[in-house]
Amino acid sequence: MRRTILKSLLAAPVAAAFPSVWAQAAKIEKPKLTIAVGGKNLFYYLPLSIAERQGYFKAEGLDVEIPDFAGGSKALQALIGGSADVVSGAYEHTINMQAKNQSIQEFVLQGRAPQIVLAVSNRNMPNYQSIADLKGKKIGVSAPGSSTSMMATYVLSKAGLKATDVSFVGVGTSSGALSAVKSGQVDAIANLDPVITMLERDKLIKVISDTRTLKDTQAVYGGPMPAACLYAPTKFLNENPNTAQALANAMVRALRWLQKTGPSDLVKTVPEAYLLGDRSLYLDAWLRVKEAMSPDGIMPDAGPATALKMLQTFDAEIASKKIDLSKTFTNAFAKKAAAKYV
Incomplete structure (x- = not known):
């Protein structure tokens, strides 16, 4: 009995000092997970790297591994094959997979222009x-x-x-x-x-x-075109809502950081390899694509329809299927995260 009381007394100050971390750590269903990405060095995926380098995943109680693949299609293959829990990749893949009768959902947006x-x-x-x-x-x-x-x-x-x-x-x-x-x-x-x-x-x-700016993206696609996002099987999101929320929190926090940070802090934060040997060029490129970053992780209303229209233009399989766009994304997690990190 005395041991139990002593343990409680020792734990109490820790819980009081870090109440949010303590509470959240108890809620995370899958604290250790893998996020597959295809081209981690790109600005397209910069929010993911910022969340990792700034310790935002850890702050949410997550231990995240991020294997880097040659392209987004390879990262998707890792998810389908079971070696990844989540993908940082293009939103279009959620539509492609629904056409193949697999339910994949976007749950936090990284980019509001493709940058391609x-x-x-x-x-x-x-x-x-x-x-x-x-x-x-x-x-x-x-x-x-x-x-x-x-x-x-x-x-x-x-x-x-x-x-x-x-x-x-x-x-x-x-x-x-x-x-x-x-x-x-x-x-x-x-x-x-x-x-x-x-x-x-x-x-x-x-x-x-x-498609590096919003204006150019509008000219190419005729509407807002969602780009990089975190997506996962709908089953994963349903079974691990607190884990998904923690991921969304970390990503939105990274997006907020990118909105406010200066060039010098950015180059200090990203790995040296990302600079491709030219720091000034890296920053010049960053200024070209900065507005393509989502400010809050929330999917724009017309975004999914623009992506579907694009795919229907050249993909006969998608053009022949009835796609339910409401099942390809959810703003529930991003909106909660955006409210937390204003």
Whole structure:
């Protein structure tokens, strides 16, 4: 009895000092989990890295492992295969998976613009005139089936070309993408910053379609286009609501940090490898895409419909299916997190 009383007395000051952490730690259903990502160094996934580097996951009582894959489609495969619990990836995958009768839901948005750029190689296509010139060419993407290949396919389809009219080549999102263009391995590339800004600086590419700003995204897609997000099987969210809320809290806190932080703090926070050897270029690229970050993690009202319309343009399977967009996302977790971290 005395031991029990003593333990209670010793624990009391700790619980009093950290009431929110103490309470939340008791609620987390799955404190140790894996978030798969495809191209962690990209600004597209920057909020994920900030949440990790700033210790926001740990502050929510989570022990998170983040394996990095060559592209978003590979991260999705990890989720479907059971080696990941959650994915930091493109929202479009939730629609694709519903068409395949698998229920996947977005629950906190990272980006409100895709940031993907389609550009042609000045070396291989110096006389480029129009999208039609890409027929029969090789287009480098992060990975076939990823958001970069979907964006390129959409741009091609608007010009009357099909995905089968070109060859998509997986080049990753870092040094592999840079070398693919420099060596002439690809004729065009669909990729993101900081890779694109580095290729532009060296005058290696000509941009032909850009979604790094809200204005450019509106011009390409005709509406707001949701981008990176955290998504998971609906079953996971239903069985682990407190875990999902903790993840949303950490991500929204990272988004708030990005809204307020200065350039010098950003470069101090991200890993040195993200800078690709050029700090000033990294910051220049950041200024180009900063407005693409979601300010609060909440899915915009018209976003899902824009994504569906885009996919229906070139994906016959999705065009033939009745997609229930309300089942591809939930704002419940993000809204609660946004209220917590104002």
